[in-house]
Amino acid sequence: MSRYFHIIIARLLLCCAVSGPTLAQSPAPNTSTRNEPILPLFAVEGLDNRKVSLGEKLFHDPLLSRDQKRSCASCHDIAKGGADKEAFSYGYGNQESLYNSPTILNLEFNYYVFWRGNMHLLDKSMDRALMNPKTMAMDWDTLLERLKKHPSYPDKFKVIYSDAISVDNVRDAVNEYQRSLVSLNAPFDQWLKGDDEALSAQELRGYQSFKTLGCISCHNGKNVGGTLLMQFGVYSNEAIQNERDQGRFLLTGNERDKYTFRVPSLRNVALTAPYFHDGRATTLEGAVEIMAQIQLGRTLSAQETQDIVAFLHTLTGQMPEVNYD
Ligand code: HEC
Ligand code: HEC
Structure with a gap:
């Protein structure tokens, strides 16, 4: 039951994320951005x-x-x-x-x-x-x-x-x-801020698939994730359940938290292989295929996978400088 519940919530969120006013109305002051369910990053203000x-x-x-x-x-x-x-x-x-x-x-x-x-x-x-x-x-x-x-x-x-x-x-x-530690100026953020040249046709196609397939229902907002807890394996339990880890269940003891994990941010994801809580996917292609299968019940064509991976690369921003004495 609970996995259907999760997907319904995810779908509801998708509606809000795509058409609702909440996300679209919260860009940083004095900046116009496209009306999209992903928002650009800005430096954190007021730090000492x-x-x-x-x-x-x-x-x-x-x-x-x-x-x-x-x-x-x-x-x-x-x-x-x-x-x-x-x-x-x-x-x-x-x-x-x-x-x-x-x-x-x-x-x-x-x-x-x-x-x-x-x-x-x-x-x-x-x-x-x-x-x-x-x-x-x-x-x-x-x-x-x-x-x-x-x-x-x-x-x-x-x-x-x-x-x-x-x-x-x-x-x-x-x-x-x-x-x-904020990774600014990712090509995707430049596009969000209005630069039409910032993304190639393939990258844009990948973003379109990311939205229409429903990846966006879980991975959205400024961090393209980081805000939800979701079951890992909404459509396929067998492939996922293992003795090593039952996710949030081990913290709460609630049956509905079994195999539930925080939806991670996809910012800079091209730099952070291997993927998932146990590093089971060594490539981004592999991670995208697994997600489509187990979270959305879809098998992607090679083209769709490549497009989405190209889009995910546009979420790589500038790495913060490290210099301390
Ligand atoms: C041996 C490797 C290792 C070292 C050293 C380490 N971490 Fe981590 N860090 C991890 C792992 C693994 C996790 C995930 C743990 C989890 O989710 O329960 C994590 C998670 C985190 C997170 C949560 C990030 C997120 O988005 O969920 C923060 C914050 C963090 N570490 C800060 C630190 C700080 C500060 C230190 C130094 C005091 C540190 N880590 C040292 C491996 C390490
Ligand atoms: C129902 C919610 C949901 C949907 C839909 C979803 N994801 Fe995820 N995604 C998650 C969760 C939860 C994780 C973390 C799973 C884990 O490691 O336990 C995750 C992890 C990932 C990771 C690995 C990130 C990392 O740092 O390890 C990638 C890449 C990813 N998702 C891409 C996608 C793509 C592409 C789609 C669409 C094809 C998608 N996701 C659809 C919930 C979702």
Whole structure:
């Protein structure tokens, strides 16, 4: 039952996304964009640059892991789309992590964070990697001690925070940095902002298929995803169900959450192979075919797949620069 329920909701959302006023009425101030169910990205405003640069340093510092071998950037490489190339990332003691590492670019525009949609806000999200025995295996006491003894961190914190180094302040700086990571000026965004030359005929055809097939019902908005929880395998359960992971069900215990995952953003997806929570698809073509089959009950022609893949490449924006001292 529940999978039909999901698809009905998805179809309803599709109607709203395509014809409803909500999404179409919310472009950033002073910018005219096409009336489409995907919106262009703009830089996040109101960030404190001092926090961003402190957060950037922390994010790239192996000091944050127990054996000082891995930084956050080991699995979330900013220059390469904010993820890594492994099906499952390797963490502390070379242990395999639970999931494929998702991109941390454009996090600001996700409604759900983590594959199971564990939380809405970045807030304490860094604790998940930091404390996880398979990821960084750290604890706050050890980390605070290390930071307090460090030659430059104490001064850097003092300039920004009156209470200097604390758990909240470390989280705050890292989160501010993560919020700043927006991949601007993707060809698709240039097209959304009115540049007719920004997309080729094939890319446009791919976008058209993306909408008419119904991909857009789950992957829409600024992040082309990131806002919904959906069953992985709406049309085909057998191919999907495996013992390794039952998705959100493991978090809530609700029968209807079985095999449900956060719909990921498709921004920069061309850079973040392999795909899906378990990295089961090694190519974008493969991922698109699986999606069509199990989420929409459709087998795509080779041409349709190629067109959609061409469209997905237009969602690659400029990678944020990395420079910290
Ligand atoms: C060993 C690899 C690894 C390291 C190191 C690592 N992460 Fe992750 N990260 C992952 C994986 C795997 C997930 C997915 C976990 C899940 O969904 O439950 C993830 C998910 C995330 C997410 C959620 C993104 C989203 O859109 O759902 C954030 C935010 C994040 N990590 C931040 C960090 C920060 C900050 C650090 C450093 C303190 C860090 N990560 C270190 C592998 C890693
Ligand atoms: C009913 C909702 C739904 C529809 C419709 C849908 N998707 Fe997805 N998509 C998801 C979910 C959920 C995931 C994450 C699945 C997982 O890994 O557990 C996903 C993942 C993906 C991924 C992998 C992203 C990554 O970073 O790993 C790609 C690519 C993708 N979808 C493309 C498409 C395309 C193209 C279509 C149309 C042919 C489509 N999707 C239709 C829900 C949907």
